[in-house]
Amino acid sequence: MSSLILNASTALGLAGLYFLLASGLSLIFGLMNVLNLAHGAFFAIGGYAAWWVMDTLEIVSSLGLRFVIAVAVAALAGLVVGALVERGLVAKLYGKHLEQILLTIGLSYVFVALLGGWFTYDPRLMTQPAWFGTTTEIFGANIPNNRLLVLAVAVVALVGLLVFLNRTRHGLIIRAGVENAPMVRALGIDVGRSFTIVFALGGLLAGVGGGLAAVYFNGVSPSLGTAQLIFAFIVVVIGGLGSVPGTAVAAVLVAFTQVFANNYLATGLGSISVVVLLALVLLVRPQGLLGRAGT
Amino acid sequence: MTDTATALLTIEDLNVWRGEAHILHGVSFDVPRGQVTALLGRNGVGKTTTLLALMGLLPGSGSASMSGQELVNGETHLNSRLGIGYVPEDREVFSTLTVSENLRLAERPGAEHRYGLVYELFPDLAIRPDQEAGTLSGGQQQMLALARALLNPNELLLVDEPTKGLAPIIIEGVVEALVKATSETTVLLVEQNLTVAGDLATAAVVLDQGSVVYTGGMQALAGDRALTGRYLGVEVR
Amino acid sequence: MKRVYPILIVAALFAVAPFVDVGIPFVFGTEIGSPGTLLVLGIALTFAALAVSYDILFGYTGMLSLGHALPFALGVYGTNLVMIHWGLPYFAASLVALVGGVLIALLLGSLALRTSGVAFAMVTLAFAEAFAILVLTDPLRIFGGEEGLPIAVDHLPDIFRGVVNTRYVYWLALLFAVAVFMLARLVVTSRAGRVWQAIRENEPRVEMLGLRPFAFKLASFVIASAIASAAGSVYLLLIRGANAGTTSALFTLGILVMVVLGGTGKLWGAALGGFIYGILDLRLSEVATSDFIADMPTWLGGPLSEPLFILGVLFVLLILYFPGGLISIPGQLRKARSARRVGQ
Numbered sequence: 001m002s003s004l005i006l007n008a009s010t011a012l013g014l015a016g017l018y019f020l021l022a023s024g025l026s027l028i029f030g031l032m033n034v035l036n037l038a039h040g041a042f043f044a045i046g047g048y049a050a051w052w053v054m055d056t057l058e059i060v061s062s063l064g065l066r067f068v069i070a071v072a073v074a075a076l077a078g079l080v081v082g083a084l085v086e087r088g089l090v091a092k093l094y095g096k097h098l099e100q101i102l103l104t105i106g107l108s109y110v111f112v113a114l115l116g117g118w119f120t121y122d123p124r125l126m127t128q129p130a131w132f133g134t135t136t137e138i139f140g141a142n143i144p145n146n147r148l149l150v151l152a153v154a155v156v157a158l159v160g161l162l163v164f165l166n167r168t169r170h171g172l173i174i175r176a177g178v179e180n181a182p183m184v185r186a187l188g189i190d191v192g193r194s195f196t197i198v199f200a201l202g203g204l205l206a207g208v209g210g211g212l213a214a215v216y217f218n219g220v221s222p223s224l225g226t227a228q229l230i231f232a233f234i235v236v237v238i239g240g241l242g243s244v245p246g247t248a249v250a251a252v253l254v255a256f257t258q259v260f261a262n263n264y265l266a267t268g269l270g271s272i273s274v275v276v277l278l279a280l281v282l283l284v285r286p287q288g289l290l291g292r293a294g295t
Numbered sequence: 296m297t298d299t300a301t302a303l304l305t306i307e308d309l310n311v312w313r314g315e316a317h318i319l320h321g322v323s324f325d326v327p328r329g330q331v332t333a334l335l336g337r338n339g340v341g342k343t344t345t346l347l348a349l350m351g352l353l354p355g356s357g358s359a360s361m362s363g364q365e366l367v368n369g370e371t372h373l374n375s376r377l378g379i380g381y382v383p384e385d386r387e388v389f390s391t392l393t394v395s396e397n398l399r400l401a402e403r404p405g406a407e408h409r410y411g412l413v414y415e416l417f418p419d420l421a422i423r424p425d426q427e428a429g430t431l432s433g434g435q436q437q438m439l440a441l442a443r444a445l446l447n448p449n450e451l452l453l454v455d456e457p458t459k460g461l462a463p464i465i466i467e468g469v470v471e472a473l474v475k476a477t478s479e480t481t482v483l484l485v486e487q488n489l490t491v492a493g494d495l496a497t498a499a500v501v502l503d504q505g506s507v508v509y510t511g512g513m514q515a516l517a518g519d520r521a522l523t524g525r526y527l528g529v530e531v532r
Numbered sequence: 533m534k535r536v537y538p539i540l541i542v543a544a545l546f547a548v549a550p551f552v553d554v555g556i557p558f559v560f561g562t563e564i565g566s567p568g569t570l571l572v573l574g575i576a577l578t579f580a581a582l583a584v585s586y587d588i589l590f591g592y593t594g595m596l597s598l599g600h601a602l603p604f605a606l607g608v609y610g611t612n613l614v615m616i617h618w619g620l621p622y623f624a625a626s627l628v629a630l631v632g633g634v635l636i637a638l639l640l641g642s643l644a645l646r647t648s649g650v651a652f653a654m655v656t657l658a659f660a661e662a663f664a665i666l667v668l669t670d671p672l673r674i675f676g677g678e679e680g681l682p683i684a685v686d687h688l689p690d691i692f693r694g695v696v697n698t699r700y701v702y703w704l705a706l707l708f709a710v711a712v713f714m715l716a717r718l719v720v721t722s723r724a725g726r727v728w729q730a731i732r733e734n735e736p737r738v739e740m741l742g743l744r745p746f747a748f749k750l751a752s753f754v755i756a757s758a759i760a761s762a763a764g765s766v767y768l769l770l771i772r773g774a775n776a777g778t779t780s781a782l783f784t785l786g787i788l789v790m791v792v793l794g795g796t797g798k799l800w801g802a803a804l805g806g807f808i809y810g811i812l813d814l815r816l817s818e819v820a821t822s823d824f825i826a827d828m829p830t831w832l833g834g835p836l837s838e839p840l841f842i843l844g845v846l847f848v849l850l851i852l853y854f855p856g857g858l859i860s861i862p863g864q865l866r867k868a869r870s871a872r873r874v875g876q
Binding site for chain 2: 169172173175176179180182183184185186187188189190191
């Protein structure tokens with residue numbers, strides 16, 4: 001029983017990471033029709049930002065506080081990079097969806113190589129508050145606290161994102177734009193600004209995800225994002241492109257499939273099982289769980 | 296013929312391509328201020344294309360100027376802010392947003408939001424503000440699309456086939472609303488239903504194969520069997 | 533048949549490479565005829581063939597597959613595994629791997645084609661990644677994991693063994709590339725090829741004409757995968773083993789880069805892109821580890837020592853300014869020059 005709880009909490013933590021990475025991707029695609037292959041790099045950039053803060057900001061003696069700052073810096077780094085990439089590069093290829101995708105591919109090479117060139121490809125261990133390494137007892141199982149942390153942050157992000165989308169004007173514009181961007185323009189609204197907001201938001205979420213991933217995986221390396229990006233894609237497709245609730249549900253589904261397959265079938269079969277899950281969803285409901293038919 | 300002094304919108308030599316196809320060939324006509332002008336013609340002749348070009352949703356060459364501002368190749372949201380309300384052919388309401396959210400989105404900052412007028416014209420919308428627009432009936436969606444365009448005090452309304460696919464009794468309601476709403480607004484109305492066009496419009500422009508073949512009064516056109524037969528393929532009853 | 537002449541001339545030029553004693557400084561480390569450079573050329577030619585196969589799928593049919601490394605890797609690993617475990621000689625093993633590749637392409641293609649556009653891209657990427665993970669984690673203990681599988685030398689014909697016989701491997705690669713090019717040209721100029729292009733332009737219209745896009749798209753997918761699989765068999769011979777690099781996301785995206793680099797829409801554009809990518813990929817690592825770069829300060833030298841950085845930056849610049857690829861550059865420059873002359 002306790003191993004079940006442990007696996008479930010591991011899966012929930014992983015689901016949190018997938019959600020943070022995939023939600024931005026889903027929105028960017030839903031609104032702009034851009035497949036942002038540089039998204040994994042945003043993740044890695046966030047991871048390195050957090051690592052760097054933990055490593056250098058020794059004037060903040062409390063590791064817990066330092067970690068909060070680290071995540072904030074990671075979020076900021078992701079936001080800035082996301083906004084700059086959109087404003088400076090993606091926007092220049094307005095309307096040319098294929099070129100935009102190709103651009104993000106080139107950028108993913110550049111960012112990963114940049115990180116590798118500066119920090120080398122060896123994984124860097126991250127200084128962490130002691131509390132992360134300890135466990136909390138829940139229903140008789142000892143859950144590592146870092147899993148709980150990731151889950152908590154992801155839930156906060158989910159709620160924040162839903163509030164933003166459903167209660168603010170910007171969110172309203174984005175939700176409408178995901179369905180029909182030209183009509184939003186015809187109402188006199190500059191959707192281009194929303195493009196930048198969505199990219200920045202995606203970058204922020206990925207940055208936070210990267211900072212937390214550094215904790216979850218106990219280290220950061222330039223390929224941190226690329227390894228997880230593929231799972232993020234699968235989550236986006238299963239959840240339905242452009243749907244935040246769909247991404248949340250799919251993240252849980254994918255993470256549980258992966259963790260439980262790895263533990264109860266055989267190590268290494270987790271990823272294959274996820275792909276099988278993808279194939280099943282494609283057969284039964286190609287638009288994704290909460291996606292609109294015809295997308 | 297209207298003289299340009301009383302024209303709100305002057306279109307000159309408008310050429311629009313869709314891919315390789317040359318849809319509009321040097322279209323020129325005026326849209327007189329304060330009246331409803333019907334834009335007529337058979338299917339595929341370029342009526343919707345004209346509206347799209349005016350909204351900057353399709354690129355083209357030539358000129359379409361409204362109050363001194365050029366619309367052709369303009370940025371859609373900027374064209375809209377000049378005071379144009381656009382009601383597209385397939386309504387294009389945002390199906391995942393509620394009725395009130397659809398209207399809220401249409402609120403132009405700094406302009407008056409005429410909810411009173413809109414709810415008076417379309418009481419059906421007033422009673423269901425939180426209903427998802429995708430679950431509305433065809434007629435209700437059409438009313439929502441019209442409401443969006445009427446919410447702000449727009450100078451020009453571009454309305455594309457508002458009665459398409461609607462049952463006759465619904466059409467009556469839409470026409471009634473349009474008559475009330477457009478008593479002093481300038482409207483360019485694309486319509487296939489000639490009876491509706493006849494009820495609403497005072498001026499008419501007929502397109503055939505991408506060119507203008509008639510401009511003049513709506514009633515004069517309606518009474519001319521030869522014209523309607525040749526260019527519209529049907530009689531006005 | 534007149535159009536065959538250019539390709540035959542190019543083939544003839546490449547065929548004499550093993551006899552050339554001079555080198556091209558900076559581009560190659562040794563003379564063209566040396567085994568090292570012949571291998572580089574051979575790999576570049578194989579990439580050219582791979583790029584042509586992708587052009588059929590992406591350039592002509594408009595299907596953005598991000599998983600084209602999968603059939604290629606299947607060819608590399610499959611051929612080697614069949615030689616090792618079933619003892620078949622090289623060419624027979626390649627054939628078996630090809631058949632396997634086609635069957636898998638049929639299965640995966642049918643699944644993936646339930647989506648289109650970006651979802652299709654993500655799904656194909658997912659499938660390719662699944663294979664990459666399978667190879668790395670190697671639960672069945674057959675793939676050799678990160679180290680890969682050295683080639684089963686015993687099952688190679690004598691003519692392909694040993695460094696002295698590199699020229700024969702090179703000529704095989706050349707023959708293969710030429711054959712692929714001519715086959716591809718035949719296929720894209722056929723009726724099916726025209727339907728593919730119609731699908732790329734306007735799929736709903738194709739349906740309205742009474743044709744079934746799904747069947748044509750699947751055919752395009754399978755043909756492209758078959759060629760890629762065969763290319764994998766040739767690649768195995770060139771690099772003397774199967775390694776996980778061919779399954780990576782980097783490589784599968786690299787195939788897209790190859791075709792975009794050269795320019796879609798013309799088969800020889802894709803071939804050029806694949807060829808240049810191959811040269812760059814192999815030779816940039818040389819530049820990266822040179823003293824010139826090592827003497828730079830870390831913040832500059834670090835990234836510059838990464839071949840991917842240079843490639844990535846070049847690619848980004850290409851997309852921004854010459855999205856039509858290398859073959860579009862002369863045309864665009866000509867247009868710019870004449871525009872200036874007219875005084876615009």
